[in-house]
Amino acid sequence: MAHEEKKLKLYSYWRSSCSCRIRIALNLKGLEYQYIPVNLLKGEQFTSEFQMVNPIGYVPVLVDGEIIVSDSLAIFMYLEEKYPQHPLLPSDLQKKAINFQAANIVCSSIQPLQNLAVLKYIEEKVSPDEKIPWAKLHIEKGFEALEKLLKDHAGRYATGDEVFMADLFLAPQIHAGIKRFNVDMAKFPLLSRLNEAYSELPQFQNAMPENQPDAPSA
Amino acid sequence: MAAKDGREVSSKLVLYSFWQSSCAWRVRFALNLKGLSYEYKAVDLTKGEQFTPEFEKLNPLHFVPVLVDGDIVVSDSFAILMYLEEKYPQRALLPADPQRKALNLQAASIVSSSIQPLHMMSILKYLEEKIGPQERFLFGQTNIEKGFFALEKLLKDLAGKYATGDEVSMADVFIAPQIAISAERFKIDMVKLSLCIIGLYFSFVGYDLSHLIPL
Numbered sequence: 001m002a003h004e005e006k007k008l009k010l011y012s013y014w015r016s017s018c019s020c021r022i023r024i025a026l027n028l029k030g031l032e033y034q035y036i037p038v039n040l041l042k043g044e045q046f047t048s049e050f051q052m053v054n055p056i057g058y059v060p061v062l063v064d065g066e067i068i069v070s071d072s073l074a075i076f077m078y079l080e081e082k083y084p085q086h087p088l089l090p091s092d093l094q095k096k097a098i099n100f101q102a103a104n105i106v107c108s109s110i111q112p113l114q115n116l117a118v119l120k121y122i123e124e125k126v127s128p129d130e131k132i133p134w135a136k137l138h139i140e141k142g143f144e145a146l147e148k149l150l151k152d153h154a155g156r157y158a159t160g161d162e163v164f165m166a167d168l169f170l171a172p173q174i175h176a177g178i179k180r181f182n183v184d185m186a187k188f189p190l191l192s193r194l195n196e197a198y199s200e201l202p203q204f205q206n207a208m209p210e211n212q213p214d215a216p217s218a
Numbered sequence: 219m220a221a222k223d224g225r226e227v228s229s230k231l232v233l234y235s236f237w238q239s240s241c242a243w244r245v246r247f248a249l250n251l252k253g254l255s256y257e258y259k260a261v262d263l264t265k266g267e268q269f270t271p272e273f274e275k276l277n278p279l280h281f282v283p284v285l286v287d288g289d290i291v292v293s294d295s296f297a298i299l300m301y302l303e304e305k306y307p308q309r310a311l312l313p314a315d316p317q318r319k320a321l322n323l324q325a326a327s328i329v330s331s332s333i334q335p336l337h338m339m340s341i342l343k344y345l346e347e348k349i350g351p352q353e354r355f356l357f358g359q360t361n362i363e364k365g366f367f368a369l370e371k372l373l374k375d376l377a378g379k380y381a382t383g384d385e386v387s388m389a390d391v392f393i394a395p396q397i398a399i400s401a402e403r404f405k406i407d408m409v410k411l412s413l414c415i416i417g418l419y420f421s422f423v424g425y426d427l428s429h430l431i432p433l
Contacts, residue, residue, distance in 0.1 A: 055371040055372075056328075056371055056372060067316060067317050067320070068317075069317075069320040069324070070324055071323065073323055073326075073327045073331075074320045074323035074324040077319070077320070077323055078319070078320050081319075082316060093290060093301060093304065093305060094289075094290050094292075096300075096301070097292040097297045097298075097300070100294065100296055100297035100300050100301075101292070101293055101294040101297040104294050104297060104330070105294070107327070107330070107331045108296075108330050108331045108334070108335050109335060111331070112331050112332060112335045113335060113336075113341070118336070121357075125349055125353065126348050126349060145279045148278040148279060149279060
């Protein structure tokens with residue numbers, strides 16, 4: 001019997017919140033994919049094999065036949081267009097804009113300030129004790145912004161009663177904030193409520209770091 | 219024309235902007251490319267004008283740029299650009315081809331997530347306080363160079379006169395302001411980068427760089 005190769009491949013690292021966003025998207029759209037782990041701590045992003053897929057060395061990377069897409073935002077937009085089932089952007093322009101804004105607060109104002117490279121820098125140049133407070137500061141600043149942004153738009157989920165892009169970007173960031181950086185979620189009632197809602201969705205939970213094939217066993 | 223909340227709404231686009239903000243610059247660039255006229259409303263970030271009650275109503279996050287289009291208020295340069303791209307599809311900034319579209323978005327993301335956030339005033343101030351004034355400059359420079367080298371890799375097979383071919387696209391909208399402020403504020407040695415990024419930079423200021431092609 002011929003081995004049926006899955007058409008979609010995702011290069012991912014279990015703990016990468018950027019990869020998590022896409023894992024959620026793939027789950028919601030019912031898309032099967034081959035999970036290819038890239039261990040960032042061991043420097044596997046610098047191997048010649050991975051460099052051929054993404055010379056910049058970031059995860060996630062999606063391979064869809066001949067098409068290779070890197071960067072979670074670019075991958076998200078690609079999936080949304082190529083696989084329109086379970087749309088992850090509302091059609092209303094104002095609501096769509098709020099989704100982009102929320103996603104961008106995570107992608108630009110929070111995650112880049114607490115990724116591996118920056119944390120390593122803070123650890124080396126400032127002090128190892130400064131690492132977590134630094135990350136916590138920026139996450140909490142971003143979470144405050146998100147609470148304000150979403151306050152008049154949230155329903156059951158971030159921008160209404162359906163799951164959209166904002167939720168995909170929020171969930172992994174909230175997860176990281178809680179599990180890795182001791183963020184005090186009591187200060188963020190809306191995000192706490194959203195996190196509860198995400199915990200009830202298998203498509204979100206199956207995408208979480210601890211449930212990935214390359215997560216270290218407990 | 220009255221908006222839903224009773225505000226007087228102009229039928230023209232209004233852009234709240236600060237002259238030095240590279241994020242606002244991206245939007246000004248796109249508005250110009252699409253031939254969209256707009257009213258420019260200055261928000262002086264150095265004077266704290268982003269904290270006035272009027273601006274707070276528009277954007278409780280106190281960032282520029284903010285675009286007002288009738289009833290619709292959009293903040294965040296990426297969200298604004300995607301809004302403009304959909305509402306005013308003339309002079310499309312994103313190509314239809316999925317691979318090229320993805321590469322444009324990736325380039326935009328490199329600028330807006332991997333470069334610009336790491337040289338924001340607040341970050342640099344912190345580094346100056348915790349480590350020293352020299353570090354502030356070094357950190358900005360290092361991350362800009364890292365991001366530019368990533369862009370060089372990304373665009374090397376794609377760039378023509380501009381980032382992704384011979385027409386200005388979304389990637390250029392993000393890259394051009396980043397190059398301009400990097401060269402000015404962080405004294406990035408543009409010659410270190412290959413012809414790709416230099417060519418883009420000088421395209422925007424109207425120079426011909428063919429005499430610099432290495433032998």
